[in-house]
Amino acid sequence: MTSDPAAPDDRLTFWSFVDYAVAKAGAELPSVDAEAMRLVLTLHRVTSMVVYDLESSAHRPNGWSWPGFRVLFVLWLAGEMEAKTAAELSGLSRASVSALLKTLEKDGLVARRRGEHDGRSVLISLTPAGRAAITRGFSAHNARESAWAADLTPDERATLVALLRKLMDGSASADAKRRM
Amino acid sequence: MTSDPAAPDDRLTFWSFVDYAVAKAGAELPSVDAEAMRLVLTLHRVTSMVVYDLESSAHRPNGWSWPGFRVLFVLWLAGEMEAKTAAELSGLSRASVSALLKTLEKDGLVARRRGEHDGRSVLISLTPAGRAAITRGFSAHNARESAWAADLTPDERATLVALLRKLMDGSASADAKRRM
């Protein structure tokens, strides 16, 4: 009506909303860091699209969740480890891993055993069935990853990865709240 | 044991695992698209760190969830809309929005009313309390966003956003499974 940066129009979509929001928020609150907002909004939207696609095209059809896949994935690549380590590597909380292991163990994909050196710890590892499952599952997963990555040139992929790493190596990352 | 690209070493962390995983998966399965794997792994890890930080430093202390914030956010910027539109703009499923609205309405932040033109639809909008809440909450949110973005130069930020947009405009995105 008065001074909308752009009328809502009914034309807004998941993506065009980013531009609209950056302009409108700047108009509502002059102190907004608009470019930071655009960056985080875009980052989050792209990632949730990729994750949703991978989860629904590669994981759910096989009866797994993305977090379950992550646990199997780290066990597949790094071998037997403490539950604590699996949580750290997969980016989940210890409680989530503990809950997840109940399902994975019930399905016969993962084996738990008591740690020998440290009586508190639980060592987890893939069963043969788990190894077969992750091998098949990862192929489907990687095929979709490949399709996403193919839309960028090799240089662009390298640049994107470098910028993302810079983001996580920065000071904000150092101050950030982390799991645990 | 035999030909590990790098021994697990106990030195693996959330981040160093990316390099390790790319090398190891390539050794296990020759057909792997390693660069695609690195891209998706990095993208997901950065995003989950940012989201976790924003959620735990800006939202949870105020008693909200990140998804609740997203709904208030789109209502704040685009005004009253159908629940269906709020789902589309916030990137949630209609069922999730419906569930979320129960909480937001109970807390007096959002008002529901029946659509006039379409008797099936529900129109949702911010209450004055909701407007006050999102204004305060967004400031805290944007302050953290700003801290993250400050680790990149303006050029780097522009490049990063451009590459992310290219990713979502690509053909993989077009083929991707989407919500609804």
Added chain:
DNA sequence: ACCGAATGGTCAAAGCATTGATTACTTGAG
């Protein structure tokens, strides 16, 4: 050697995600 502090894992409560079914209401073809 001991006892307090720290650590690893699990559980409980609460919240949000998903898919699939159900209930309204609207639309459009015949």
Added chain:
DNA sequence: CTCAAGTAATCAATGCTTTGACCATTCGGT
């Protein structure tokens, strides 16, 4: 006009995530 098909919202069931509490075990300073 009518009835089938489509659409909006909600509900139900299930699963994952979070925090915070708790237990068992280990570590470390005195």
